[in-house]
Amino acid sequence: xxxxxxxxxxxxxxGRDILRGVDLAIPQNAxxxxxxxxxxxxxxxxxxxLGLIRPSSGHIRVLGEPATRGHAAVxxxxxxxxxVSTAGLSAWDxxxxxxxxxxxxxxxxxxxxxxxxxxVLDLVGASSLARRKLGALSGGERQRxxxxxxxxxxxxxxxxxxxxxxxxPRYQQAMVELVRGLQRKLGLTVLFSAHELNPLLAAxxxxxxxxxxxxxxxxVDEVITGPVLSRxxxxxxxxxxxxxxxxxMSGDHPVERHDPNQCRSHAESHAESHTRHV
Amino acid sequence: xxxxxxxxxxxxAAAIVAVVSGVVGYFLVLxxxxxxxxxxxxxxFTGATGAVLIGMSPLxxxxxxxxxxxxxxxxxxxxxxxxxxxxxxxxSVALGFGLLFLHFFTAxxxxxxxxxxxxxxxxxxxxxxxxxxxxxxxxAGLAVIARPLLFASLQPExxxxxxxxxxxxxxxxxxxxxxxxxxxxxxxxxxxxxTLMVGPAAAAQRLTSRVGQGVALSVLxxxxxxxxxxxxxxxxxxxxxxxxxxxxxxxxxxxxLPALLRDRxxxxx
Ligand SMILES: Nc1ncnc2c1ncn2[C@@H]1O[C@H](COP(=O)(O)OP(=O)(O)OP(=O)(O)O)[C@@H](O)[C@H]1O
Ligand SMILES: [Mg+2]
Numbered sequence: 181x182x183x184x185x186x187x188x189x190x191x192x193x194x195g196r197d198i199l200r201g202v203d204l205a206i207p208q209n210a211x212x213x214x215x216x217x218x219x220x221x222x223x224x225x226x227x228x229x230l231g232l233i234r235p236s237s238g239h240i241r242v243l244g245e246p247a248t249r250g251h252a253a254v255x256x257x258x259x260x261x262x263x264v265s266t267a268g269l270s271a272w273d274x275x276x277x278x279x280x281x282x283x284x285x286x287x288x289x290x291x292x293x294x295x296x297x298x299x300v301l302d303l304v305g306a307s308s309l310a311r312r313k314l315g316a317l318s319g320g321e322r323q324r325x326x327x328x329x330x331x332x333x334x335x336x337x338x339x340x341x342x343x344x345x346x347x348x349p350r351y352q353q354a355m356v357e358l359v360r361g362l363q364r365k366l367g368l369t370v371l372f373s374a375h376e377l378n379p380l381l382a383a384x385x386x387x388x389x390x391x392x393x394x395x396x397x398x399x400v401d402e403v404i405t406g407p408v409l410s411r412x413x414x415x416x417x418x419x420x421x422x423x424x425x426x427x428x429m430s431g432d433h434p435v436e437r438h439d440p441n442q443c444r445s446h447a448e449s450h451a452e453s454h455t456r457h458v
Numbered sequence: 459x460x461x462x463x464x465x466x467x468x469x470x471a472a473a474i475v476a477v478v479s480g481v482v483g484y485f486l487v488l489x490x491x492x493x494x495x496x497x498x499x500x501x502x503f504t505g506a507t508g509a510v511l512i513g514m515s516p517l518x519x520x521x522x523x524x525x526x527x528x529x530x531x532x533x534x535x536x537x538x539x540x541x542x543x544x545x546x547x548x549x550s551v552a553l554g555f556g557l558l559f560l561h562f563f564t565a566x567x568x569x570x571x572x573x574x575x576x577x578x579x580x581x582x583x584x585x586x587x588x589x590x591x592x593x594x595x596x597x598a599g600l601a602v603i604a605r606p607l608l609f610a611s612l613q614p615e616x617x618x619x620x621x622x623x624x625x626x627x628x629x630x631x632x633x634x635x636x637x638x639x640x641x642x643x644x645x646x647x648x649x650x651x652x653t654l655m656v657g658p659a660a661a662a663q664r665l666t667s668r669v670g671q672g673v674a675l676s677v678l679x680x681x682x683x684x685x686x687x688x689x690x691x692x693x694x695x696x697x698x699x700x701x702x703x704x705x706x707x708x709x710x711x712x713x714x715l716p717a718l719l720r721d722r723x724x725x726x727x
Contacts, residue, residue, distance in 0.1 A: 230619040250621025258615035266488065266612055270667040274612055277669075281609030282620040284602055287669065313667045329616060 181244055183208040183337055183369035184229055186395075189238035191221065191228050198224045200393035201238070206371070206386075208336075211363050212397075213380040214373035216390035216412070217435065222373040223259055225390065226339045229371075230256060243337060250282065255335030257326045259342045259373075267315030271325055274314055275301060278329040300328040303362060320351040327359070331366075338363075338370045344379060352379045359383070377404065378425045404428065459692045464579055468698070471581040471589055472684035475645045476654060478593040480677030481600060482638035483659035485631065489611045492656045493542055494531055494632065497549035498639045499651040501527035504552045506573050506648075507559035516573060517588060520648075521640040527552075528636030532629030576647035576699045578688060589641055596637040603630050608669065645684065646699045653699075654680050657706035661713035679709055 186204035190197055198221040206212060214222050227233045229242055231249040240247040242254060266274065279293045289297070301307045304324045309317060317325070323343055330338055340359065344352045356372075360383040363370045371388070374380055377400075387403045389396045391412030396403045403409075404426055409417040413430065420427040427434050459465050486495045505523020506516035531545070560570055572580065581589070600607075610617040610627045618624050642651045658679035662672045687702030694701075 227619075232618060249619065254619075256616055256619045258613070258619075268663045268667055269612070269669065273667070273669045277608045277612045278616055278620075280605075281613075281617060282606055282622045285605050286601055287605040287608045311667075329613065 181208060182206060182241075183210075183243060184371075185239075185241040187239045187241070189228070189235045189240055191224055191233060192236040193224060193233070197236075197393055199390070199395065202393075202395045204388070204395060204397055206369065206388070206397065208369050209363075209367055210385040211360055211370045211372065211383050212386050212388050213377065213384045214371050214388045214390070215375070215377055218375075220390040220412075221393075222390060223341055225395075226256070226341055226371065226373070229339060230254065252333055253336040255330035255332070255338045257330040257338070257340045257343060260323070260326060260345065267313065269314050270310070271306065271312050271314060271317065272297065272301075272310040275310075275325055275328050275332075279332050296332055300331040301325075303331055304328045304358060319346045320348075320355070323347065323355065324358075327355075331362070336368060338368050340370060340372045342373050342375070344374050344376075349379070356380055356383050377428070381424075381426065400426070459689070464581075465688075465692065467581045467583065467586055468578045468688050469685060471578055471586055472645055472688050473681060474586075474589050474593045475641045476658075476680035476684040477677050478596050478638045479642045479654040480658055480662075480680035481597060481673055482635050483655040483680070484662065484673045484676045485600075485607060485611065486635055487656060487659040487663055488608075489631075491632075491635070492652070492660075493545055495635055495639055495655050496652055497545045497552075498524045498527050498531075498632075498636050499643050499648040500549040500556075501552040502636075502640055502643055503573055503648040504556040504559065506643075507556045507563075507570070510569060511559050511563050516569065517585065517640070517644060520573075520643055521592065521637065524636035524640045525633050526636075528632035528634075528639075529629055532625070532632040572647070573643070574647045574649050575697065576643070576645050576650065578645045578698050579691070581644070585644070589644060592637055592641055596634050596641070599630070599634045599637075603627060603634075607631055646702055650699050650703055653703045653706040654684065657710050658683060661710045664713040664717065683709060 182205040184204065184206040186202050189199060189202045191199040214225070216222055224233060228235060228240060229247055231247045231251070242251060245251070276289055276294075276297045277287065279289060279297055281287070298307070301310055304327050306321065306324045306328055309321055309325070314322065327340070327343065330340065343355055343359065347355060356379055359370060359372060362368065372380065377387070381400065384400060386398060387400055389403050389409065389412055392414050394412055396408050396412060404419055406417055406419055409419065409428060413435065415430055417435070418429045420429055429435065486492055502520040502524040505519040507519070508523070509519020510516050606617065606622045607627055609620070610622050610624055614624055638655065639651055642654050646653055659676040661679055662676035666672050666675055683702055683705040686705050687698050690696070690701040691698035
């Protein structure tokens, strides 16, 4: 059985097609890296899988059922913004708010739910953070709490939207390894979106690359090629393999950018920093 | 001072309102919607003056307008609620209408002062029962939505994916907040609603990082400040609302001390 099936799916936002006529069969029990430039539709696609956006045409099936909101077997880690007003809350309360948080009534957890919170904190190695305030945690530690929330209950599919955002290369590697380990241990299907391919290379089973309304799914060797990516970027793309790393080049510039604020003219020094991070 | 009926009523009214504002205020602060709460009270002022003008009780005008305003703000959507400019415009227009109603009804000056700055010493037995009923309704409603409300406040995207309707929660919460604001205005007046709704809750959030303890502390602080205000007013003959604001402000300032001292302690060798 496939974990996620797209049947001729078109996703439209504000009158613009983000994905157009996409067919996909994402296998179960796999670590899928979701890549594509800013605005390619990675977040939109995850929201559609969650049932938050209805396809303007076509059908999405998730774990054998039509995509609907609140599917108990789908865990989600949203692309994060700052958690400003909640900075004074404890990490435990933050994670616990998501434990059956959709039910009506008082936010008092049963013993079972409390054990579940302990379990997911332990899974992501964040048990020691439980008493700390959110505002006193590093970005990487907060990302782990978000990952913990996505593991509450019994998910079989995890949608992780940019878990590497604002992490330094070492923390990125730790995050990827953590998720890969959980994916294997719990037998999960993981969609892991990112802006860079290289941090994911060792963990990936398949790549799902988005661009210009199209999607390409397959192994790295099948998808990360000049012809496939040229179609997704709408320009001539060259793929350069260098010391076990892969650079997607448009002309002389790498198109994946580590830091969105970095401007194109710095592309050279940027390529250098890529190589340093081995 | 407990020999007088009006003092007994004042203490009971203050207690009811403190509990309601302490609980609702906690979520208002958590959601970053304190300014919306402030605006609701101003909208309520227009409702109250309008009600008096057509011969109705100001409390019901207050309740009606704040709840309407709360539902309206909720329906306008997540983003708009936090847009301070839009809220600011609405509240000044509302206050302007309140002023106009005041102009049409000149004998209204003392009632206007009571509305603006509260008059807890003037609470009679029927009003007390109304406050109790409204407060109970508000807390009962909050007890129903508290869990998804907390979830939606801390992790809106995830809550939405789990099936929580952010719109429904937002509208329901602002309607309940409007009830609390109307109650609160009865004690400290529409201009000073902040002092019981926001002061204790914000202080509580500085003092504890746990939700349960935070709500409890927020209630305790609001209650202590309200009773302290009534008692001090009795002793000094100064306005109750002044004392409540003074206590609320002091408590908020003091609530920053533990963190400050901790930092000092950590920084000194
Ligand atoms: N509510 C909306 N209405 C209209 N257009 C939208 C809306 N939300 C997103 N879009 C557009 O849809 C496109 C895809 O956005 P999406 O957030 O899915 O991209 P993404 O691949 O996740 O990008 P990023 O890497 O920056 O996170 C963007 O061009 C964006 O401007
Ligand atoms: Mg995105």
